[in-house]
Amino acid sequence: MSQTWMPRVAVLIPCFNEAVAIPIVVRDFAAALPQARVYVYDNNSTVEAA
Numbered sequence: 001m002s003q004t005w006m007p008r009v010a011v012l013i014p015c016f017n018e019a020v021a022i023p024i025v026v027r028d029f030a031a032a033l034p035q036a037r038v039y040v041y042d043n044n045s046t047v048e049a050a
C-alpha cells in the first residue's frame with residue numbers, strides 16, 4: 001500500500017484593527033495555498049468590522 005505524504009500547512013495571521021484588509025489577505029492566502037488552514041487572530045482590536 002503506497003501513501004503519499006503531504007505536509008500540513010497552517011497560515012497564522014495576527015491582526016489589529018484591520019477589518020477592511022483582512023478579508024483580502026485571507027482570500028489571497030487561501031488562493032495561494034489552497035491546502036492550508038488559515039487562522040486569523042485578533043490582537044484586541046478596538047474597531048469593529050462594518
